[in-house]
Amino acid sequence: MSDLTIHWPDEDLAELEAARGRLEAARGCLLERSDEELLEPLCRVLDLWRDPASRWRRELLDQHPAHTGFTRPVVSRGLELGLGQWGGRELRELWEREIASQIGGETDMLSPFGLTSVLLAGSIPMPTLLQCLLPLILRSPVLVRSTSRDPVTAPLVARSLAEVDPELGRCIETVSFPSDDRPCLGRFLSAECVVASGSDETLAEVSSHVGAGQRFVGYGHRLSIAVIGPLATRGEALARVAAALALDIALWDQLGCLSPVSVFVVEDEPGAPVARLGDALAAALSDCEQELPRGEVDLATAAAIRRECAEAEMRAASGRRVAVHGGPRARFSVICEDDGVWRPAPLHRFVRIHPVASEGELLAALRPVARWLAAVAQAGFGDSGEGSRPLPQLARSLARLGASRVCKPGALQSPPLGWRHDGLPVLLPLARFSDLEAG
Amino acid sequence: MRARGRASIEAELLDWMRERPWREDDARFDRLALELFAFQYDHCEPYRGLCRSRGRTPDRVASWREIPAVPSGAFKEIPLRCFPADRTRAVFRTSGTSGQRRGELHLDTLDLYEASLLPPLQQLLFPDLAHAPRPPTIRVLAASPEEAPDSSLSHMFGVLLDRIGSARSGYDVVGQELRVGGLMAAIQEARHNGESVALCGTAFAFVHLLEILEASGEALCCPEGSRIMETGGFKGRSRVMPRGELYEALSTRTGVPESRIVNQYGMTELGSQFYDSILVDPTGPRRKLGPPWTRVRLIEPESGRDVSATAAGSVVIHDLANTGSVAAIETADLGRRVPSSGGQPDGFEILGREPGAEARGCSIAMDAMLGTGR
Numbered sequence: 001m002s003d004l005t006i007h008w009p010d011e012d013l014a015e016l017e018a019a020r021g022r023l024e025a026a027r028g029c030l031l032e033r034s035d036e037e038l039l040e041p042l043c044r045v046l047d048l049w050r051d052p053a054s055r056w057r058r059e060l061l062d063q064h065p066a067h068t069g070f071t072r073p074v075v076s077r078g079l080e081l082g083l084g085q086w087g088g089r090e091l092r093e094l095w096e097r098e099i100a101s102q103i104g105g106e107t108d109m110l111s112p113f114g115l116t117s118v119l120l121a122g123s124i125p126m127p128t129l130l131q132c133l134l135p136l137i138l139r140s141p142v143l144v145r146s147t148s149r150d151p152v153t154a155p156l157v158a159r160s161l162a163e164v165d166p167e168l169g170r171c172i173e174t175v176s177f178p179s180d181d182r183p184c185l186g187r188f189l190s191a192e193c194v195v196a197s198g199s200d201e202t203l204a205e206v207s208s209h210v211g212a213g214q215r216f217v218g219y220g221h222r223l224s225i226a227v228i229g230p231l232a233t234r235g236e237a238l239a240r241v242a243a244a245l246a247l248d249i250a251l252w253d254q255l256g257c258l259s260p261v262s263v264f265v266v267e268d269e270p271g272a273p274v275a276r277l278g279d280a281l282a283a284a285l286s287d288c289e290q291e292l293p294r295g296e297v298d299l300a301t302a303a304a305i306r307r308e309c310a311e312a313e314m315r316a317a318s319g320r321r322v323a324v325h326g327g328p329r330a331r332f333s334v335i336c337e338d339d340g341v342w343r344p345a346p347l348h349r350f351v352r353i354h355p356v357a358s359e360g361e362l363l364a365a366l367r368p369v370a371r372w373l374a375a376v377a378q379a380g381f382g383d384s385g386e387g388s389r390p391l392p393q394l395a396r397s398l399a400r401l402g403a404s405r406v407c408k409p410g411a412l413q414s415p416p417l418g419w420r421h422d423g424l425p426v427l428l429p430l431a432r433f434s435d436l437e438a439g
Numbered sequence: 440m441r442a443r444g445r446a447s448i449e450a451e452l453l454d455w456m457r458e459r460p461w462r463e464d465d466a467r468f469d470r471l472a473l474e475l476f477a478f479q480y481d482h483c484e485p486y487r488g489l490c491r492s493r494g495r496t497p498d499r500v501a502s503w504r505e506i507p508a509v510p511s512g513a514f515k516e517i518p519l520r521c522f523p524a525d526r527t528r529a530v531f532r533t534s535g536t537s538g539q540r541r542g543e544l545h546l547d548t549l550d551l552y553e554a555s556l557l558p559p560l561q562q563l564l565f566p567d568l569a570h571a572p573r574p575p576t577i578r579v580l581a582a583s584p585e586e587a588p589d590s591s592l593s594h595m596f597g598v599l600l601d602r603i604g605s606a607r608s609g610y611d612v613v614g615q616e617l618r619v620g621g622l623m624a625a626i627q628e629a630r631h632n633g634e635s636v637a638l639c640g641t642a643f644a645f646v647h648l649l650e651i652l653e654a655s656g657e658a659l660c661c662p663e664g665s666r667i668m669e670t671g672g673f674k675g676r677s678r679v680m681p682r683g684e685l686y687e688a689l690s691t692r693t694g695v696p697e698s699r700i701v702n703q704y705g706m707t708e709l710g711s712q713f714y715d716s717i718l719v720d721p722t723g724p725r726r727k728l729g730p731p732w733t734r735v736r737l738i739e740p741e742s743g744r745d746v747s748a749t750a751a752g753s754v755v756i757h758d759l760a761n762t763g764s765v766a767a768i769e770t771a772d773l774g775r776r777v778p779s780s781g782g783q784p785d786g787f788e789i790l791g792r793e794p795g796a797e798a799r800g801c802s803i804a805m806d807a808m809l810g811t812g813r
Contacts, residue, residue: 302740303753303773307510310769314513317488328741 012177012184016143019173020187023115023141026170030112030139039095041165042133043088048160049129050083052076056160057083060125063152068123069295070253075125077292078251081414082126090417095137097418098427111434112139113215117191119206121198123150124256127219130417130426131195132157132172138431141171145188151176185209193217193430217429219422222257222374226409227362227394228265232380233273238280241379244410246284248377249332250292251413254347257374258405258412261345263353264362266381271321271338274355278336282325285332285349294331297348302328304346309333311343340365359394366401373398374422375405377412443474445482445521449551449762452732456554461562461731463784468734471759472503475766482521485513486765503734504745508755508767514542514708519764522547531591533707534671544591544708547763553598555710555760559730560599563714564637564668564701568603571664576629577604578622580640580648582612591707592670596639605634617644619651626659635664638693641671645689646680652692659693666718667695670703702727704789708768710760716779716786726777726786732759735787737774751775751790 030038048054057079065072103109116135120128132154135142146154154174162169177184186209193215196206203218210216226248232241248260263281267273297305306328312335316322325334332349340354340361356362366373376398395406404423405415418426448471455467477497480487486509490496495507509519514533518524526547533542546552561568565575577600582590584597600608607629611622629636638661640648645667652658667689680688686697698717704727705712713729729735737752738745746752754774757767773790 299740299751299773303771306740306743306753307512307769307771310510311512311516313492314485314489314509314517317492318485318517319488328743 010181010183012175012181013187016175016177016184016187019143019175020115023143023171023173026167027114027141029167030136030141030171035095035100038137038139038168039092041161041168042137043091044164045133045157045161046086046091046129047088048164049157050087052080056156060153060156063156064123064125064150065295067152068150070123071293071295073292074251074253074295078413079125081251082124083129084414086126086129086417091137094418094426098425099138099431102428102433107436107438109434109436110139111432113191113193113430113432114140115191116140116142116193116195116430117188118142118144119188119194119196119198120145120147120150120154121196121202122255123147123153124252125150125153127197128153129157131197133161134427135193135195135430136161136168136171138427140193140430142173143188143191144172144174146174146176148176190214193432195219195430215430215432217424221372222422223369223372224258224260224375224377224412225366225373226260226263226377226379226412227398228263228273228277228378228409229380230266230268230273231382233265233267233277237380238276239284241409242277242280242284243287244379244408245281245377246288247292247410248412249285249349249351250288250294253294254349254351256413258415259347260377260412261347261351262342263351264340264356264365265353266359266362267355267357271355274336274338274353275323278323278325278334278353281351281353282332282334285326285334286330289331294349301346301348304344305333305348305350308344308346308350309335312337342368359397363397363401366398370402373402373404375407375412375415376403377409378406379409443478445478445762448475448478452551452759452762453554455732456558456730461558463731468732468759469503471732472506472734472757472766473497473500475759475762476500476503476506478762479521479765483519483765485517485519503757504736506757506767508757508769509765510769511542511706511708511771514544514764515540518543518545520545520547521763529594530589531594531707532589534590542707544764551760551762552710555730555732555758556595556598556712557602559712559714560603562730563716563719563728564666564703565603566719567664571635573632573634574603574605575608575635575637575665576625577608577637577639578625579608579610580612580617580622580638580644581610582615583610586610586613592641592705595705595712599639604637605629605632607632607634612640612644617647617651619648619655619657622648623657623659626661630660630662634662635666636661637666637668638695639668639670642669642680642682642685643671645669645685649685649688649692658691661694665693665695665699667693667700668703668714669700670705706756706768706770708761708764709756709758711758713787716783720779720783723779723781723783724777724786726779726788728784728786733757735774737776737787738769746776749776749778754787754789 048056061076064075118131132144144154158172158174189209194210195217197219199221203220207216226245265273265277309324309327312322312324321338323336326332335352337352337354340356356365398406404420480490480497490507493507500506527545529546531544579596582593584593587593607625611618626636686700690697698721701715703712703714711730711733713727716726716728734757736745736755738755740753751773754770754772759766774787777786777788779785
């Protein structure tokens with residue numbers, strides 16, 4: 001008897017095609033509405049998401065932890081901080097600043113993309129929320145591929161929009177298909193505008209599918225750090241800064257690009273400031289574990305944490321001024337290093353504190369990672385004694401190095417809506433303009 | 440425990456390495472491991488510091504399982520040796536690109552090192568050698584020891600060629616170039632002389648070989664009884680091929696059946712190596728086996744305790760051949776115990792990273808960024 005092989009139709013591809021068809025049919029409303037008719041419902045959606053009592057926030061809080069591995073308190077606090085500054089007013093300001101100021105006359109106009117495909121990555125909800133909504137402001141329908149890590153946020157965003165404005169809600173579709181489904185991926189990436197997030201390898205792979213005539217906007221993986229000056233490594237400021245840094249580290253279990261992986265201490269005496277901050281940060285992270293417990297980690301991550309702690313322990317045993325706080329059992333690790341050398345960081349609340357003697361030494365230590373630098377939390381240099389005011393000169397140096405955001409500790413996880421992620425404007429990269437010259 | 444002299448420990452180990460057949464001897468292993476631990480505690484200062492910080496000093500350790508293991512990454516930053524630096528005879532370094540830190544194994548003698556690497560090769564890669572009419576032709580897809588004097592892998596291949604290989608054995612990577620023409624000629628000659636062939640090299644070198652053969656449409660046509668030994672992974676390489684695919688393609692292009700392709704698991708930091716069981720237990724599950732002077736623990740990363748049954752854990756290796764450095768090494772690998780049946784020894788397997796695992800966030804793990812993913 002011969003084998004009988006039955007080839008089922010590719011359901012994912014069929015669903016993708018259907019979604020594209022629905023978006024094509026719905027697109028008309030995006031082209032016909034006035035700016036205000038578009039902005040107003042989108043602002044309302046953002047206001048809903050900012051409200052902790054809203055149905056959508058509650059649903060996300062109920063569903064997100066089970067899929068992503070973050071604990072409920074972490075998701076709750078992360079949303080509270082992350083969405084705290086993201087409302088309708090801020091969206092309107094962003095529109096005015098980046099788009100309205102560019103157009104409005106008779107000689108230029110937005111020329112919307114027929115479709116924007118958004119390839120999501122990771123499981124932190126805020127980028128998903130924004131990436132789902134922004135193309136709509138620019139009058140482009142959105143096709144969103146969720147990640148298996150977070151299959152809940154994008155569909156909830158779409159549903160929240162549909163509730164506020166059913167017609168506009170039909171301009172966003174969420175799909176899912178395996179990453180190795182080449183036909184689906186190819187069709188998905190054939191949109192006029194492609195937005196993708198992910199690792200360097202993912203972005204390289206995606207961009208290889210995007211033709212020269214398409215718009216490609218890629219957001220790669222990034223890292224953030226903290227820089228602490230002498231005024232924040234002693235006295236009351238020390239505990240305050242340590243608590244703020246612990247919050248930045250604990251939220252999203254240090255997996256966001258705004259999570260600091262390393263803290264650099266500009267020391268005014270060798271060794272002692274790093275040791276003091278190490279003690280204080282370990283205590284603060286231990287406290288955080290009570291309020292914001294870390295999610296479970298997989299075996300490979302647990303092994304990496306164990307390995308890095310053991311290697312630090314070994315450096316300490318060889319006579320170097322290295323200290324290990326916490327460790328694999330403690331659910332956080334603080335490694336006080338004696339140099340500025342970058343070493344592997346397994347994340348999940350694993351942070352290294354490095355000493356540097358001067359701003360010049362700091363910038364030299366950061367140079368190897370400059371291309372991945374997102375944000376820097378900075379404290380302890382100001383003349384106010386508060387240790388929270390960025391020193392303009394150092395902030396400018398950090399910006400020149402590549403940091404797209406300099407803020408105070410405790411604020412890393414609450415970027416403003418208009419933060420120029422990767423140094424890019426928020427809306428402009430997704431927009432297409434036309435100049436209308438007199439004939 | 441009073442530390443026994445290293446020479447005396449090594450003499451007993453050399454006797455053990457010469458024994459045939461191998462004997463699993465837990466009591467002997469435990470005694471030697473504790474004696475070696477006491478010696479290394481006394482003579483390797485950084486290791487002593489680690490043991491003290493963990494409260495595991497020789498007078499408090501009663502079994503080899505309690506001996507503190509050094510993370511393999513420590514060899515990148517700290518010279519771990521039990522002899523004065525000026526007595527160093529050889530330094531083997533882990534692979535890595537320029538700018539990366541490389542682990543270093545310092546040796547003051549190669550006697551035990553070489554004595555420890557041969558028996559596993561003979562027992563697990565060439566178990567049929569005693570009955571073969573002629574020595575095998577060994578072709579190595581790696582640089583020679585002269586070209587790569589700090590490569591432990593090249594050194595091992597050098598010993599293998601000297602002690603086991605026929606006159607037609609040699610290296611097919613010269614000046615970083617894989618010379619397929621010479622390899623094909625050597626295989627043809629081996630076939631003519633009735634010799635089997637052993638192709639040895641890194642997994643990546645075999646991928647490169649396959650690419651060349653595929654491009655030219657040629658095949659190697661190894662004689663019956665041939666075998667392949669591949670080792671290492673794809674660390675730092677842009678192309679990664681799942682092991683199953685690699686073996687299938689190798690089998691197609693070389694004529695060596697998949698059942699005669701052996702993976703070696705070894706590390707620069709270790710004197711002894713582990714090999715797939717496939718040639719000594721063809722019907723049992725494929726698993727890693729090692730010589731009796733080694734032991735493998737699989738531990739829970741968070742507690743450090745042994746995992747239960749066949750659960751996955753971090754691989755910790757105790758290799759008594761490491762007399763001049765540290766015998767207990769915690770590797771960067773994850774593994775799982777593989778039980779056997781029919782009186783065959785149990786073994787272990789190394790687990791790769793979960794395929795297609797997605798990052799939970801948008802931050803970047805520093806090992807990926809630094810290109811030191813292990």
